[in-house]
Amino acid sequence: xxxxxxxxxxxxxxxxxxxxxxxxxxxxxxxxxxxxxxxxxxxxxxxxxxxxxxxxxxxxxxxxxxxxxxxxxxxxxxxxxxxxxxxxxxxxxxxxxxxxxxxxxxxxxxxxxxxxxxxxxxxxxxxxxxxxxxxxxxxxxxxxxxxxxxxxxxxxxxxxxxxxxxxxxxxxxxxxxxxxxxxxxxxxxxxxxxxxxxxxxxxxxxxxxxxxxxxxxxxxxxxxxxxxxxxxxxxxxxxxxxxxxxxxxxxxxxxxxxxxxxxxxxxxxxxxxxxxxxxxxxxxxxxxxxxxxxxxxxxxxxxxxxxxxxxxxxxxxxxxxxxxxxxxxxxxxxxxxxxxxxxxxxxxxxxxxxxxxxxxxxxxxxxxxxxxxxxxxxxxxxxxxxxxxxxxxxxxxxxxxxxxxxxxxxxxxxxxxxxxxxxxxxxxxxxxxxxxxxxxxxxxxxxxxxxxxxxxxxxxxxxxxxxxxxxxxxxxxxxxxxxxxxxxxxxxxxxxxxxxxxxxxxxxxxxxxxxxxxxxxxxxxxxxxxxxxxxxxxxxxxxxxxxxxxxxxxxxxxxxxxxxxxxxxxxxxxxxxxxxxxxxxxxxxxxxxxxxxxxxxxxxxxxxxxxxxxxxxxxxxxxxxxxxxxxxxxxxxxxxxxxxxxxxxxxxxxxxxxxxxxxxxxxxxxxxxxxxxxxxxxxxxxxxxxxxxxxxxxxxxxxxxxxxxxxxxxxxxxxxxxxxxxxxxxxxxxxxxxxxxxxxxxxxxxxxxxxx
Ligand SMILES: *[C@@H]1O[C@H](CO)[C@@H](O)[C@H](O)[C@H]1NC(C)=O
Ligand SMILES: *[C@@H]1O[C@H](CO)[C@@H](O)[C@H](O)[C@H]1NC(C)=O
Ligand SMILES: *[C@@H]1O[C@H](CO)[C@@H](O)[C@H](O)[C@H]1NC(C)=O
Ligand SMILES: *[C@@H]1O[C@H](CO)[C@@H](O)[C@H](O)[C@H]1NC(C)=O
Ligand SMILES: *[C@@H]1O[C@H](CO)[C@@H](O)[C@H](O)[C@H]1NC(C)=O
Ligand SMILES: *[C@@H]1O[C@H](CO)[C@@H](O)[C@H](O)[C@H]1NC(C)=O
Ligand SMILES: *[C@@H]1O[C@H](CO)[C@@H](O)[C@H](O)[C@H]1NC(C)=O
Ligand SMILES: *[C@@H]1O[C@H](CO)[C@@H](O)[C@H](O)[C@H]1NC(C)=O
Ligand SMILES: *[C@@H]1O[C@H](CO)[C@@H](O)[C@H](O)[C@H]1NC(C)=O
Ligand SMILES: *[C@@H]1O[C@H](CO)[C@@H](O)[C@H](O)[C@H]1NC(C)=O
Ligand SMILES: *[C@@H]1O[C@H](CO)[C@@H](O)[C@H](O)[C@H]1NC(C)=O
Numbered sequence: 001x002x003x004x005x006x007x008x009x010x011x012x013x014x015x016x017x018x019x020x021x022x023x024x025x026x027x028x029x030x031x032x033x034x035x036x037x038x039x040x041x042x043x044x045x046x047x048x049x050x051x052x053x054x055x056x057x058x059x060x061x062x063x064x065x066x067x068x069x070x071x072x073x074x075x076x077x078x079x080x081x082x083x084x085x086x087x088x089x090x091x092x093x094x095x096x097x098x099x100x101x102x103x104x105x106x107x108x109x110x111x112x113x114x115x116x117x118x119x120x121x122x123x124x125x126x127x128x129x130x131x132x133x134x135x136x137x138x139x140x141x142x143x144x145x146x147x148x149x150x151x152x153x154x155x156x157x158x159x160x161x162x163x164x165x166x167x168x169x170x171x172x173x174x175x176x177x178x179x180x181x182x183x184x185x186x187x188x189x190x191x192x193x194x195x196x197x198x199x200x201x202x203x204x205x206x207x208x209x210x211x212x213x214x215x216x217x218x219x220x221x222x223x224x225x226x227x228x229x230x231x232x233x234x235x236x237x238x239x240x241x242x243x244x245x246x247x248x249x250x251x252x253x254x255x256x257x258x259x260x261x262x263x264x265x266x267x268x269x270x271x272x273x274x275x276x277x278x279x280x281x282x283x284x285x286x287x288x289x290x291x292x293x294x295x296x297x298x299x300x301x302x303x304x305x306x307x308x309x310x311x312x313x314x315x316x317x318x319x320x321x322x323x324x325x326x327x328x329x330x331x332x333x334x335x336x337x338x339x340x341x342x343x344x345x346x347x348x349x350x351x352x353x354x355x356x357x358x359x360x361x362x363x364x365x366x367x368x369x370x371x372x373x374x375x376x377x378x379x380x381x382x383x384x385x386x387x388x389x390x391x392x393x394x395x396x397x398x399x400x401x402x403x404x405x406x407x408x409x410x411x412x413x414x415x416x417x418x419x420x421x422x423x424x425x426x427x428x429x430x431x432x433x434x435x436x437x438x439x440x441x442x443x444x445x446x447x448x449x450x451x452x453x454x455x456x457x458x459x460x461x462x463x464x465x466x467x468x469x470x471x472x473x474x475x476x477x478x479x480x481x482x483x484x485x486x487x488x489x490x491x492x493x494x495x496x497x498x499x500x501x502x503x504x505x506x507x508x509x510x511x512x513x514x515x516x517x518x519x520x521x522x523x524x525x526x527x528x529x530x531x532x533x534x535x536x537x538x539x540x541x542x543x544x545x546x547x548x549x550x551x552x553x554x555x556x557x558x559x560x561x562x563x564x565x566x567x568x569x570x571x572x573x574x575x576x577x578x579x580x581x582x583x584x585x586x587x588x589x590x591x592x593x594x595x596x597x598x599x600x601x602x603x604x605x606x607x608x609x610x611x612x613x614x615x616x617x618x619x620x621x622x623x624x625x626x627x628x629x630x631x632x633x634x635x636x637x638x639x640x641x642x643x644x645x646x647x648x649x650x651x652x653x654x655x656x657x658x659x660x661x662x663x664x665x666x667x668x669x670x671x672x673x674x675x676x677x678x679x680x681x682x683x684x685x686x687x688x689x690x691x692x693x694x695x696x697x698x699x700x701x702x703x704x705x706x707x708x709x710x711x712x713x714x715x716x717x718x719x720x721x722x723x724x725x726x727x728x729x730x731x732x733x734x735x736x737x738x739x740x741x742x743x744x745x746x747x748x749x750x751x752x753x754x755x756x
Pocket of ligand 6: 467
């Protein structure tokens with residue numbers, strides 16, 4: 001639900017100083033070896049020099065790493081944290097399936113992970129004293145939850161996310177010279193320089209990183225990303241125009257450079273690239289302090305100042321339940337939409353670069369329009385403007401003679417669930433969206449449902465501005481809020497929770513959104529869904545038939561993006577094109593991010609539990625009172641969340657959540673060098689395969705090894721590079737180079753969003 005979290009999370013410092021484009025030797029110059037100086041003191045000195053003003057916002061990665069490892073382990077706090085965290089795991093809809101997923105998922109996507117067993121092991125390691133320091137514990141806990149590869153499921157302990165983030169200064173890309181040879185890895189600046197005809201040497205591919213085969217190294221590194229699909233994870237290692245267009249809310253310049261969840265991983269002191277031409281490039285990796293380091297001299301100082309260990313009594317201290325704010329849309333919205341590097345000027349610009357309408361300005365593509373949607377509104381008051389862009393762009397494109405539509409979903413980590421439904425209904429007003437979903441059924445959620453349903457039922461279901469009543473009535477836990485598969489109402493909470501036993505776990509009955517419900521604008525941040533309520537008058541045939549639409553992804557399609565694409569593929573029959581992927585000729589998936597259809601931050605879980613006790617005082621003696629009143633889960637983490645709802649496919653009787661269903665894209669295309677600097681060339685390639693005469697999808701074959709003979713070995717100079725006037729070229733290159741400084745910020749404030 002689109003409600004703010006409890007404010008127990010540490011924020012990131014907002015602005016970043018440039019990471020140098022090329023490694024700078026001065027970065028390490030202050031790293032004087034003073035054996036009398038502890039690592040955290042070195043960090044402090046590095047940042048402030050001898051005074052108190054910041055002279056340097058980055059520190060060498062190794063210095064930060066040593067400082068982190070100098071924080072002693074607090075076993076009693078760790079015990080308390082694990083104990084407090086455990087009840088929240090019940091809310092993860094896939095908890096049981098993760099332990100024993102379908103064979104095809106294990107084979108092609110990710111291995112099984114036993115979350116509760118992993119917590120037991122961590123607990124045992126605390127007892128046996130085997131954690132070296134606080135960071136060792138934090139990282140182990142982080143990786144346990146991360147290994148579920150569910151973008152909604154995260155626990156980022158203080159030591160991992162609240163003190164430093166890490167990065168490498170040199171972004172990479174994986175490109176095929178001609179779209180047919182297997183892709184190879186290049187330094188992005190080389191490809192950029194080549195496309196702008198700005199370099200005098202011939203770029204050579206990277207063949208090794210730190211002495212290991214480049215693809216092996218990067219496939220391994222890619223697993224630190226948030227997605228589940230391995231080809232999508234591989235794409236996410238690299239510089240990508242759509243991610244960059246999202247600014248700090250995207251995955252920056254890729255996980256290799258510390259974008260997305262790459263920022264939580266220590267990349268080593270330096271990273272060495274070895275090129276096919278025999279030369280090498282050593283980059284110095286950096287860390288960015290997230291908190292001030294003034295007068296911090298030791299790991300103990302750092303702990304005393306910035307770790308909230310929790311006090312002995314706090315497991316049972318009443319924390320104030322916060323009133324939720326009514327999320328009325330605000331009027332102040334930036335609708336200018338600055339052009340991002342590599343993108344042309346949009347024909348119609350939506351809010352904050354979250355959605356833009358383009359035409360392809362080239363002969364042969366006069367009839368193609370592009371709706372570029374890298375997000376479904378994750379954290380802002382841009383909801384109405386976002387919806388309006390599609391509403392205005394479609395008729396405009398038709399009026400301008402466009403008969404074909406590319407929907408570019410690259411980099412789309414989701415956002416407001418009902419925006420996904422809305423966009424589908426704008427395109428296909430004649431189709432009733434299915435969108436079945438379910439919660440995992442367990443005692444705590446049952447109690448919350450009983451309480452909310454009984455409280456909410458006291459009041460007429462009309463839109464009220466009493467925030468407590470709205471909070472209850474707009475919740476899944478009021479059984480009136482949604483409907484059964486056959487579009488009839490549930491008759492009670494007992495009717496809704498069931499539970500159904502499916503494949504070894506218990507779930508609620510399948511539910512569907514009631515898109516006519518009076519609370520739709522409340523949970524959507526301000527919109528009604530096209531085709532319902534005040535927009536019920538929008539009906540009729542689709543403006544573009546399904547064969548005249550094609551979806552393009554880079555696999556980074558998660559959360560609400562998967563809701564939208566599921567409706568588009570399954571119900572409307574629209575085809576998908578997946579870009580990039582590992583350097584092989586296998587088919588790849590188009591949808592590689594979490595297919596869960598709703599996430600709760602753990603603070604929101606706690607808030608629901610506490611509201612339930614408030615609504616039904618008898619629950620003060622229940623597990624809700626016992627398990628959801630400690631704040632250590634929040635004081636000891638940067639961010640945390642669970643996936644609460646599974647999405648289910650229409651007419652699929654297997655009971656398997658979409659998250660575990662593997663499905664290949666209709667077409668796979670490699671990125672070419674040109675596509676990494678000019679998005680239009682990618683759109684043209686998509687239009688060519690969908691509507692052109694010759695099919696150019698990457699040949700598919702059964703799973704196997706890549707054909708090493710046909711790997712890209714060099715890039716040929718483009719005929720004219722990016723054809724722009726010289727002054728323009730300098731300006732454009734500058735925009736790209738500026739983008740190398742991008743870092744990922746942590747924003748987890750939305751209802752169907754995978755935080756990068
Ligand atoms: C400083 O030098 C000492 C002795 O040579 C060495 O043991 C230590 O690891 C060095 N520390 C750093 C931070 O380089
Ligand atoms: C360790 O955590 C406990 C709370 O569990 C706290 O009382 C104690 O002060 C912490 N120890 C140190 C050395 O900070
Ligand atoms: C590359 O572009 C920069 C400006 O972005 C310019 O200063 C430089 O001279 C160019 N180099 C070459 C070899 O064209
Ligand atoms: C070898 O390739 C690298 C990476 O493209 C480049 O920086 C370097 O200048 C090349 N060296 C030679 C001698 O061409
Ligand atoms: C990459 O490989 C190393 C060494 O085999 C391993 O320790 C590390 O966990 C791997 N990384 C990931 C993300 O799996
Ligand atoms: C909202 O309604 C509840 C239940 O009737 C009531 O207790 C509360 O005082 C109301 N809040 C406001 C701000 O009116
Ligand atoms: C959906 O909401 C509308 C508007 O409140 C209501 O009239 C309708 O009965 C609801 N449908 C179901 C199945 O509950
Ligand atoms: C949504 O539709 C309802 C019912 O027609 C209407 O009362 C409400 O004003 C609409 N809200 C918005 C934000 O359009
Ligand atoms: C539907 O009704 C709204 C007012 O509620 C109006 O603004 C809009 O133009 C109408 N759309 C159509 C397609 O009739
Ligand atoms: C599911 O089955 C119904 C009824 O046979 C059919 O109308 C619908 O198109 C099917 N949907 C999908 C996604 O196959
Ligand atoms: C609720 O339970 C807690 C802990 O068991 C207790 O301290 C508190 O007094 C109880 N509150 C009420 C209103 O009964």
